[in-house]
Amino acid sequence: MSRGVLATDSRGQRELGAEKKVGWDEVTQGVVLDSFVGNAKDIVNQRPEERSYNDFSSYTATVASWRIIKPVYNRDVCIDCQNCWVWCPDTSIISRDKQMLGIDYDHCKGCGVCVEVCPTNPKSLLMFSESEDNEAALASWPQKKKKED
Amino acid sequence: MAKEFELNSVEVWDGNYAASQALRQAQIDVVAAYPITPSTPIVEGYGSYVANGYVDGEFVMVESEHAAMSGCVGAAAAGGRVATATSSQGFALMVEVLYQASGMRLPIVLTVVNRALASPLNVRGDHADMYLGRDSGWIQIDAFNAQEAYDLALCSFKIGEHADVRLPVMMHQDGFTTSHKAQNVTPLKDAVAYDFIGDYVPVDEMLDFTRPVTHGAQTEEDWHFEHKAKQHKALMDSRVVIDDVFAAFQKLTGREYKRVESYMMDDAEVAMVVLGSSVETAILAAKKLREEDGIKAGIIAPRCFRPFPFDLIRDVIDTPSLKAVTCLDKSSPGGAMGALFNEVSAAAYTTASRPMITNYIYGMGGRDFAIDEAARILKEQKAHADAGHITTPIQQFSGLRGPKLGFFETKRS
Numbered sequence: 166m167s168r169g170v171l172a173t174d175s176r177g178q179r180e181l182g183a184e185k186k187v188g189w190d191e192v193t194q195g196v197v198l199d200s201f202v203g204n205a206k207d208i209v210n211q212r213p214e215e216r217s218y219n220d221f222s223s224y225t226a227t228v229a230s231w232r233i234i235k236p237v238y239n240r241d242v243c244i245d246c247q248n249c250w251v252w253c254p255d256t257s258i259i260s261r262d263k264q265m266l267g268i269d270y271d272h273c274k275g276c277g278v279c280v281e282v283c284p285t286n287p288k289s290l291l292m293f294s295e296s297e298d299n300e301a302a303l304a305s306w307p308q309k310k311k312k313e314d
Numbered sequence: 315m316a317k318e319f320e321l322n323s324v325e326v327w328d329g330n331y332a333a334s335q336a337l338r339q340a341q342i343d344v345v346a347a348y349p350i351t352p353s354t355p356i357v358e359g360y361g362s363y364v365a366n367g368y369v370d371g372e373f374v375m376v377e378s379e380h381a382a383m384s385g386c387v388g389a390a391a392a393g394g395r396v397a398t399a400t401s402s403q404g405f406a407l408m409v410e411v412l413y414q415a416s417g418m419r420l421p422i423v424l425t426v427v428n429r430a431l432a433s434p435l436n437v438r439g440d441h442a443d444m445y446l447g448r449d450s451g452w453i454q455i456d457a458f459n460a461q462e463a464y465d466l467a468l469c470s471f472k473i474g475e476h477a478d479v480r481l482p483v484m485m486h487q488d489g490f491t492t493s494h495k496a497q498n499v500t501p502l503k504d505a506v507a508y509d510f511i512g513d514y515v516p517v518d519e520m521l522d523f524t525r526p527v528t529h530g531a532q533t534e535e536d537w538h539f540e541h542k543a544k545q546h547k548a549l550m551d552s553r554v555v556i557d558d559v560f561a562a563f564q565k566l567t568g569r570e571y572k573r574v575e576s577y578m579m580d581d582a583e584v585a586m587v588v589l590g591s592s593v594e595t596a597i598l599a600a601k602k603l604r605e606e607d608g609i610k611a612g613i614i615a616p617r618c619f620r621p622f623p624f625d626l627i628r629d630v631i632d633t634p635s636l637k638a639v640t641c642l643d644k645s646s647p648g649g650a651m652g653a654l655f656n657e658v659s660a661a662a663y664t665t666a667s668r669p670m671i672t673n674y675i676y677g678m679g680g681r682d683f684a685i686d687e688a689a690r691i692l693k694e695q696k697a698h699a700d701a702g703h704i705t706t707p708i709q710q711f712s713g714l715r716g717p718k719l720g721f722f723e724t725k726r727s
Contacts, residue, residue: 182536189540189547194480195419196541197518198528206524221528 174214177271181226198222212261223272232275236290237302238267243289249279265289286310316341316370318504319363327499329463329492333399333425333485334359336467338369339507340423343394343514346374346385350404351437352489353427357399379404383411383424390420391529393519395471397422401489402429405443409450415482416451417545418529419517421474422482424452425467428590429489430679438680439489441589441644444619445653451545453483453552454619458593460497463487465569468502471511472559479552480517481545486619490680491591502567510566549621556618573618574626578604579633582612584695585669587641587658589616592676592683596642599688610635611692616654624661631658632665637699639669640691642712644677651709670695670704670724676712687712 198221201208208216218224245265250258257273259266268279280290286309293302319338327335334356337345345364347357357373364373372389376382382398390396400408405426415422431442447454455470457463467485474483487493502510518527533541553573560571577597579585588596593615600611614630616623631639639662643652650656655673662671674691677683691712698704707720 186536187540189543192537192540192544194544194548195417195518195529196531196533196537197418198531200526200528204524205526208526221531 175218176213176224176269177227178225179220179227181223181228181230183226184220227271229271229273229275232270232273233295234275234277234292235270235273235295235297236268236275236277236279237293237297237299238265239287239289239291239303239306240265242285242287242306244285246284248282248284249290252278252282254278317367319368321501321503323500325499325501326496327460327464327501328355328494328496329457329460329487330355330427330494331359332460332464332499332501333467333487334363335501336464336507337397337423337425338363339468339502339504340395340397340471340511341369341508342371342397344372344374344386344389344396345398346376346382346389346396347398348376348379348382348400348404350379350401352429352439352493353399353401353404353425355493356425356427379407380411383408383415383422386422386424387411387415387418387420390415390422391418391520393516393521395475395514396420397425397471399425399427401427402431402437402443406431406446409446412447412450412452412482414530416549417541419480419545419548420482421471421480423467423470423474424482424484425463426484426486427489427493428486434679436679437489439491439493439591440678440680442646442678444484444486444589445645447484448620448653451481451549452620453479453481453549453556455483455485455556456589456615456617456619457485457487457492458591458615459492460487460495461499461569462571463492464499464501465563465567466571468507468511469559469563469571472562473552473556475511475514476552476555476559477515477517479548479555481548481552486590488591500567506566510563553618553621553623553625571617572626573616573623574630575615575617576630577613577615578610579612579614579630579636581610581635582633583610583635583637583699584692585612585614585631585636585639586688586692586695587614587616587639587654589619589642589654590644592642592644592688595683595685596688599685599692602685603689603692607693609693609696611696612636614639614658622657624657627658627661628665631662631669632667634667636667636669638672638695638704640672640674640695642674642676642691645675646678647673647675647709655709670698672698672704672706673709674712675709681713683713 257269430436470483641655
């Protein structure tokens with residue numbers, strides 16, 4: 166079921182809009198949506214994949230259907246500087262213990278900010294067409310550029 | 315702890331000061347405000363209560379009315395009792411956020427001091443801003459004098475915060491004629507007023523860290539309709555709570571309020587429907603006509619503008635003796651009949667009696683409305699009643715210089 170980079174991950178389990186449609190008498194007052202199921206007192210000490218996200222949290226939904234270009238991550242060049250993790254506006258860079266693991270393609274919108282801020286040479290993240298196979302993208306990775314005089 | 319404010323049993327307050335004192339007694343957590351004539355003294359007064367230790371709360375000065383209502387929305391979503399005040403152009407700037415507040419079901423109290431909308435720029439009282447709020451999903455309650463501005467501001471908190479309502483409330487009073495006119499006001503002691511409103515009970519508050527919630531979500535065609543329908547039902551159903559709160563207030567103070575106030579309507583042959591400070595003028599005119607001319611005139615004054623009291627308007631109009639009704643709108647109708655005319659006519663059309671109904675546009679930009687003019691208009695309704703048909707254009711203008719202006723005649727064969 167899980168499509169994330171972590172085995173325990175529940176992100177992107179369902180399509181946005183697949184939730185049960187209820188009538189006006191059952192919708193929440195003021196469109197207030199619970200983020201978690203049950204008491205969430207300890208969530209700050211839990212990793213995202215350990216939290217009991219509610220179905221109305223976008224965490225469990227795929228919200229990246231309109232992406233047309235995607236970042237591809239190259240582990241061989243990455244120095245785990247966490248720049249992309251800091252700058253990603255959709256928390257779609259997955260990192261554990263300051264080690265970069267990959268992209269959350271269920272939430273990434275393809276903005277390219279991670280590529281812009283990547284400091285390595287060549288970059289460890291590059292944008293490719295959504296239809297491009299990731300393995301093929303990695304095989305075509307550019308070489309290190311020489312410094313210009 | 316906030317200090318108690320020493321009050322005499324009868325104070326001389328204008329409408330602004332009365333509303334300001336009611337806000338103080340409600341012990342609001344956050345007031346986010348931006349000043350505008352003629353409502354400025356409400357928040358100015360409130361700021362001084364905070365500064366002098368009479369309120370345990372925050373006074374947030376912001377850069378615009380849009381920001382003021384945004385601050386109120388944020389503070390209310392966080393879980394606090396929240397209020398502010400505005401008028402006219404400031405109200406217009408708030409409009410976007412007014413719809414957010416009601417859709418998010420946040421019981422903010424907005425004390426509106428009614429004032430005309432530009433252009434031409436005008437600081438005087440008319441109902442253009444009040445009418446601008448009529449589709450915003452807020453409860454709208456109208457005070458006709460300073461005492462009512464005090465009483466109804468207290469009631470507004472209790473109505474909006476009720477668990478079955480949870481909707482924002484506008485408490486309206488007329489710019490200058492009410493807001494700046496000093497009158498005798500009988501206030502409640504601080505503790506009595508606060509106990510009447512009760513402690514604020516937060517709902518879905520963002521500061522509950524054991525239950526993080528999203529406020530202000532986006533919904534498209536698959537959810538929006540259900541949420542807006544639920545909101546509309548809450549507003550329609552708030553009629554019951556409004557009646558209950560008015561009853562509780564009467565028990566406490568002896569001062570009675572109804573969603574539709576009516577005066578001398580039991581045997582009335584002609585009636586005037588009117589809002590705001592003009593109600594008292596109209597009552598004096600009706601009394602005069604009864605005494606001097608034997609014309610059985612009555613006055614109908616919607617206390618509650620939203621939810622529109624369709625039920626009670628029908629009740630008061632559905633009497634066989636009532637032949638002609640005129641609805642007075644203190645706002646530019648902008649290419650239509652006046653809003654009060656339209657809504658009262660719709661209610662009247664569903665009754666068996668179906669009186670003749672005409673429309674007057676009056677008092678715009680603070681144009682004075684005197685007893686003699688109210689009496690003249692009521693006499694005209696008597697002429698319609700006697701003739702058995704409307705003898706004038708259906709929409710006319712009161713107190714307007716220049717050639718007589720009117721629109722639409724009744725078609726008769």
